[in-house]
Amino acid sequence: MRYELYYWPGIPGRGEFVRLALEDADADYIDIAYDTENGLDRVNRGLDFDHNSAAPFAPPYLRAGDIEVSHVANILQFLGPRLRLAPTDEAPQLWWHGLQLTLTDFVAEIHDTHHPLGPGLYYEDQKREATRRSAVFLEQRLPKFLNYFEQVLAHNPTGDEWLVGDACTTADLSLFHVVRGLRYAFPAAMTQHKHAMARIAALTERVAARPGIARYLDSARRIAFNEDGIFRHYPELDVAR
Amino acid sequence: MRYELYYWPGIPGRGEFVRLALEDADADYIDIAYDTENGLDRVNRGLDFDHNSAAPFAPPYLRAGDIEVSHVANILQFLGPRLRLAPTDEAPQLWWHGLQLTLTDFVAEIHDTHHPLGPGLYYEDQKREATRRSAVFLEQRLPKFLNYFEQVLAHNPTGDEWLVGDACTTADLSLFHVVRGLRYAFPAAMTQHKHAMARIAALTERVAARPGIARYLDSARRIAFNEDGIFRHYPELDVAR
Incomplete structure (x- = not known):
């Protein structure tokens, strides 16, 4: 599973909390703003209801296949068990x-x-x-x-x-x-x-x-x-x- | 299951978001600050690490048997499926x-x-x-x-x-x-x-x-x-x- 992190470039910001989890687990991910062409446009496009029926209010948001998750705490709750960085019960x-x-x-x-x-x-x-x-x-x-x-x-x-x-x-x-x-x-x-x-x-x-x-x-x-x-x-x- | 809601008395506050879910579902719950003796003391005691190894930072928090959940969004994520007020997938x-x-x-x-x-x-x-x-x-x-x-x-x-x-x-x-x-x-x-x-x-x-x-x-x-x-x-x- 390749994760896609959508966040503003140039600052650690709230995206950093997600990056730390992905990096700690050595997960396969790309940081859209840095690792793709027109990355910033792609981050912005994800926020636009003309392109998405369910657009997040703000970055960071994460895509994993067909799933999209927004808000740091929600993303980390989603990633935690997958990256073995969460309790199990x-x-x-x-x-x-x-x-x-x-x-x-x-x-x-x-x-x-x-x-x-x-x-x-x-x-x-x-x-x-x-x-x-x-x-x-x-x-x-x-x-x-x-x-x-x-x-x-x-x-x-x-x-x-x-x-x-x-x-x-x-x-x-x-x-x-x-x-x-x-x-x-x-x-x-x-x-x-x-x-x-x-x-x-x-x-x-x-x-x-x-x-x-x-x-x-x-x-x-x-x-x-x-x-x-x-x-x-x-x-x-x-x-x- | 009787739910216990711990929140400050006298204001709707953040506790109200939890109350609305419990009331909509006609769930069995008590509002500790109002419905028990020394209710406010009990709300405060739940925040004290002398009495709990895992104390919330602030009310509202909810108890359901041995489970305790704090923060409105966390509580509603917990209650939603139980009260049929959440999506299933x-x-x-x-x-x-x-x-x-x-x-x-x-x-x-x-x-x-x-x-x-x-x-x-x-x-x-x-x-x-x-x-x-x-x-x-x-x-x-x-x-x-x-x-x-x-x-x-x-x-x-x-x-x-x-x-x-x-x-x-x-x-x-x-x-x-x-x-x-x-x-x-x-x-x-x-x-x-x-x-x-x-x-x-x-x-x-x-x-x-x-x-x-x-x-x-x-x-x-x-x-x-x-x-x-x-x-x-x-x-x-x-x-x-």
Whole structure:
């Protein structure tokens, strides 16, 4: 099965959560925007109801034969069992998908630090609001989310290596990317939280050392964080308390 | 199977999307905050890692025997097939869950019109930012989301009565609630969009007329929209263009 990932070029963005799963599993996939001619047009065409009776609201979306799946959490729920990056029983699967959706919310709040007035305006047009929102985020929300995932690891009955059960899932790969992104965007604030997230930090290193991930991080396919993506480093927003 | 819904009392909130599915199906459920002694304590206790090895980040969460599920979209994905409010095949199920996740994003953006700086501050402390965010939301995002769901209905190969296939699913119930909420929060703006959402409006009436929903809307269990919830009516934010 060759998977097709449809996502914007030039940023890691939300597509990166899907890429990490495919790369970890060494799956056969193409990244439409980069690997095909007129790739960007193809990404856009998939969003057009003139060409599709069921078009996603936004990228990323994934095609696998006749199946199309949109939204990161939905795609990872679909891919997880196929790539052996998911628990196998119903109760842990529901827990796993719930964690992925908490990560979705976390990512949305991280994005909103630089876009508190929404995606419709440039950062430059909402800088003052972004300064206020970031301060509240770094003071209240960032520690709340980090503490949550630290606790999930601490209370995992099978050990604190992975979020769900005793094996790596897509949720671990996603948490790894969120932590990497936060360290890029908010280096000062993240340094302050270092001691409160020892388990998360260890998980992050564990993920980075996985063969598929290590190979991917060293490759040209890994797009660097930049100021067009979700995780942006604006020094004026990285307020240490 | 008796379902237990854990959610905050006093607001429809995100719990309402779950209630609508349970009520439509006339399912056996209790709403812990209202129907049990010390209900609010029980909701809070479920979030505490001292009492649970796998605690949700936030309500709503649902218990069904030994199973616990958190996040609205995850809960509805779990309940849908059990309540006959879901498609049965894999491809339409993935489409259905994707639509539910688009509704999740829509609801988050609606919430952020009055909380652009995040959930950590009161509305009164972010009124100026809320005015700017609401204007951008009403001009750009609201028509984009409404047009999207209108197109989903228009292009459904089995007809424009329901979002997925030819039968009501949890996604239709959720869209109904979002439209009701938007009409409460932004009556002027919604009146302007009336003609661009004829199919959505018809779906909304179709849902309201379903026996389980009609009975529920007439009952004391239906909590009115208010200014502590997601959909808040602040006249200063309801700017007609």
